Structures are given as C-alpha cells and as structure tokens.
Amino acid sequence: MTTSPASKQVSRRLHGPRDPGDAWVYSDTGQRYWGRFGAAGLVAVDPQRGILLQHRAEWSHHGGTWGIPGGALHEGELPTVGALREAAEEAGVPAEAMTPLFTSVLELGFWRYTTLVARVVHPFEPVIADAESLELRWVPIDEVDDLPLHHGFAAAWPELRSALAVRPVVIVDAANVVGSVPDGWWRDRAGAAERLLAKVHAFALAGARAAVSSVPTAASGSTSGAPSQTSRSATGVGVPAADLGLTGDRWFPEFAVVVEGAARDARCPGASASATNVGVSVVRAEGSGDDAIVDEARRRLAMGESVTVATSDRELGERAAAVGASVRGVGWLRDLVGYGARR
Numbered sequence: 001m002t003t004s005p006a007s008k009q010v011s012r013r014l015h016g017p018r019d020p021g022d023a024w025v026y027s028d029t030g031q032r033y034w035g036r037f038g039a040a041g042l043v044a045v046d047p048q049r050g051i052l053l054q055h056r057a058e059w060s061h062h063g064g065t066w067g068i069p070g071g072a073l074h075e076g077e078l079p080t081v082g083a084l085r086e087a088a089e090e091a092g093v094p095a096e097a098m099t100p101l102f103t104s105v106l107e108l109g110f111w112r113y114t115t116l117v118a119r120v121v122h123p124f125e126p127v128i129a130d131a132e133s134l135e136l137r138w139v140p141i142d143e144v145d146d147l148p149l150h151h152g153f154a155a156a157w158p159e160l161r162s163a164l165a166v167r168p169v170v171i172v173d174a175a176n177v178v179g180s181v182p183d184g185w186w187r188d189r190a191g192a193a194e195r196l197l198a199k200v201h202a203f204a205l206a207g208a209r210a211a212v213s214s215v216p217t218a219a220s221g222s223t224s225g226a227p228s229q230t231s232r233s234a235t236g237v238g239v240p241a242a243d244l245g246l247t248g249d250r251w252f253p254e255f256a257v258v259v260e261g262a263a264r265d266a267r268c269p270g271a272s273a274s275a276t277n278v279g280v281s282v283v284r285a286e287g288s289g290d291d292a293i294v295d296e297a298r299r300r301l302a303m304g305e306s307v308t309v310a311t312s313d314r315e316l317g318e319r320a321a322a323v324g325a326s327v328r329g330v331g332w333l334r335d336l337v338g339y340g341a342r343r
Contacts, residue, residue, distance in 0.1 A: 021072040025111045034061060034072055038112040040083035041070020041153075043160060044093060045101070046120040049138035054091060056150065057132050066139075067150030068115070069093065079103070079114035080237065091136050092127035100208060103238070104160060105249040106152075114249070115156060117164070159247055168244050168253035169300050170333070171320075172200065173311035175260055175289050177330045180312065181340035193259050193266035196339055200255050201268050201280050203337040207238045207252050208279075239336065244308055245326050253308075254279040256296055260289030290316045297325040 023036040033039070044052040053066045069087040073079060080100065087093035098118040106113040126136040139147065141164070144157060178185045178192045185192035238250035257280065259266050264284050285292035293309060293316060300307045301324050309320040310333040317327040334340050 019072070019074050021074050021077075023072075027108070027110065033108070033111045033113075035111070035113075037073045037075050037077070038079065038114065039070060039072050040079040040086065040114040040116065041068040042083040042087040042093065042098075043068050043115060043117040044087065044098060044120055045117065045164060046123065046138060048123075050140040051138070051144065052087075052091065052093070052126055053137055053139045053144070053147070054133050055135035055137070057134055060132055062150050064148065065150040066147040067153040070115075078237070079105075079112075080116045083114065083116040084118075088129075090128075090130055090132055092124075092129050094122070094124055097122040097124050100238070100252045102163060102166075102241070102246075102251040103249045104156065104163070104247075106156070113152065115160065117160060163246070163248055165304075166246060166306055167304065168239075168246060168251055168306040168308065170239075170244075170253050170255050170328075171283075171293055171296050171300070171307060171309045171325070172196075172255060172257040172333060173289065173293055173309065173313065173316065173330070174257050174263065174266075176311045176313050176316075177333055177339065178263070180330050180334065183340070189262040190264075190266045193257075193263035194269065197257055197266060197268040197280070197282065199337040199339040200257055204252075204255060204280050243328065243332065243336075244306065246306065252279070254281070256281045256283050256300075258283040258285055258289055258293050258296060260285035260292065290319070294319050294323060298323045301325065 021035055021037045024032045024034060025036060026032050042052075046052070052069070054069050055066055056063050058064050069090040070083060071086040071090070073082040074085075077085075080103065084093065084095045084098065088095065097120055099121050101117045101119055104115045104117070106115075126138075128136055141161060144161070149157065174193050174196055178189070178196055183192070238252045241248045241251055244251055244253065257268075259282060266282070268280060268282055283292060283296050290313070293311070297307050297309055297320050307320075307325040309317070309325045309327050310330060311317055311320070311327065312330045320327050
C-alpha cells in the first residue's frame with residue numbers, strides 16, 4: 001500500500017490549502033482510494049424529500065455519477081465530523097440541521113470509508129459550494145436506483161436503504177440498574193434514578209455532539225497512509241450495532257428509562273417533563289415497573305421499532321423476550337453509559 005498526493009488536474013479545480021489527508025492510497029493490486037487517513041460521506045435523510053445526492057463533476061473521480069457528499073478525512077478527525085465537514089464544504093449542509101441515526105463502515109485494512117446516515121431535523125436547501133458538483137438534488141428513496149450511481153455508493157445502498165427503516169430503542173429497567181450499584185441508592189431512590197438519567201442523557205448527548213461538533217486534530221505525525229489510531233478509536237460513539245442485533249457499525253438509539261415507586265418523580269437533568277431533545281424519555285410506571293417495561297416494549301414493537309430491554313431480572317427478561325424484544329444485562333448498560341464507574 002502506497003500513497004500519492006492529489007493530481008494536478010484536481011488541484012487546479014479546487015481552491016485553498018491542501019490538507020495532508022488529500023492523497024490517494026493504493027492497494028497492493030494498484031487500486032486507488034481517496035484519503036490518506038480514510039474518507040467519509042453523509043447520507044442526509046429528509047422524511048419528506050428523500051436523500052441528498054450529488055451529481056459529480058465530470059473531471060472528478062468517477063465523474064458523471066451520483067453519490068453522497070463526502071471526501072478525505074483530516075488526520076485524527078472523527079469520521080462523523082469529517083462526513084459533515086465535507087457535506088458542508090460541498091453542499092452547504094448545516095451540521096446543526098442533522099441528527100445522527102447510524103454509521104456504516106467499509107473496512108479494507110489499509111483504508112476505511114465511513115458513511116454517516118443522519119436525519120434532517122431542520123429543513124434546508126443544499127448549495128453547490130465547490131467545483132466538485134454538477135447538481136445537488138433531493139431524491140426520493142424509491143428513485144435512487146434509477147440514477148447512474150457511484151460504484152461505491154451503489155454497492156452500499158441496498159444495506160443502507162434497508163437500515164433506514166430501523167428505529168432502535170433501548171428500554172432501561174432503572175430500578176434494576178440502580179440496584180446493581182451499592183452506592184446507598186436505598187436512602188434516596190429518586191436521587192439515584194436521577195443520577196442514572198444524567199448518565200444516559202450525557203451518553204446520548206455525547207453521541208449527538210460527536211456527530212456534529214468539530215474536534216481537535218491529532219498530532220500523531222502519521223503519514224503511512226493507514227488510518228491513524230485516533231481515527232480508529234474515534235468511531236466509538238453511539239452503540240455498537242452488534243449489541244443491538246443490527247447491521248452497520250454504530251447506532252444512535254432512543255433511550256426510554258422506566259422509573260417506578262419512590263423514584264417515579266425522578267427528573268432527567270437538563271430535560272423538561274418526560275422527554276429530551278437527544279432521544280431520552282422517562283416512562284413513569286403507574287404500578288409495577290416490570291409491567292410498565294413489558295407494556296412499553298410491546299407498544300414500541302407494534303410501531304415497528306427494534307427494542308432492546310436492559311435488565312438483569314430473569315423473569316422480566318423472559319417476559320420481554322416473549323413479546324419480541326432483545327435483552328441485555330444491566331452490566332452492559334452500565335458500561336455503555338458509565339454508570340457506577342469508579343471515580
């Protein structure tokens with residue numbers, strides 16, 4: 001595997017200083033891939049208009065085809081951040097208008113491409129912001145296959161399209177999670193539940209921010225062409241797809257935290273009423289917490305959502321599985337959000 005800088009043809013058409021990541025990476029068989037530190041792109045999904053596609057300029061790599069805004073990552077850059085940076089540079093996509101859904105990764109060992117799929121929460125009109133686009137267009141999902149697609153996007157699209165219909169939610173058995181940490185929770189059950197809610201909210205918020213916020217560039221000095229160790233670990237936002245039984249790499253699910261009894265009035269810090277704007281809701285059990293969890297799982301499944309219940313209660317786990325939910329132990333949830341971790 002070797003690297004080389006961008007061609008003179010490309011540099012004549014693009015303006016501004018060239019980033020060290022703007023280079024071709026070559027496989028042992030001579031195939032080339034853009035981005036010394038890997039590359040990333042954005043699938044922006046508008047519920048009303050479809051997905052945002054870019055008609056690539058004829059002079060560009062695979063010119064004349066349709067694909068998604070994207071490009072080479074900067075050294076140490078989060079792939080999710082790089083995808084949105086490239087989308088802003090090429091199509092004027094405002095990061096604050098997006099909320100992340102999931103990521104998908106093509107891993108070749110010496111090179112990696114990360115696709116960020118994000119939902120449009122504030123409608124916007126794309127703007128051609130550089131010379132790489134002939135046209136930007138919102139394309140209905142059913143019409144994407146009618147276009148001459150970039151071969152990489154064409155290969156990824158069937159799985160991406162299937163995943164667009166998936167809506168994951170993690171239902172948290174708050175009493176079981178809180179009770180697994182010997183921190184004196186029995187003296188203040190509402191306070192303990194609020195500490196858990198704060199951790200869940202912080203985890204969800206961190207995932208959302210990681211996908212839309214700029215981060216410092218790592219100064220590792222690596223010029224080998226392989227993705228840096230920083231960029232490898234930086235993909236670890238969100239929940240691993242395998243943990244939820246889903247395809248892709250990482251997901252940004254909704255969390256529904258069920259509270260009961262003395263903890264029923266617990267509030268999620270920074271949130272109003274029962275919901276937050278980062279996908280965390282509080283379900284207040286009228287009676288049995290276990291019954292409320294099973295009812296919530298059944299309701300969510302009926303709406304077509306993919307449900308995972310976080311509990312280590314064997315009987316509750318069996319009830320949740322019986323209605324069609326997946327079950328993870330509270331240790332998984334604690335490790336995921338950092339609840340009960342040593343300070």
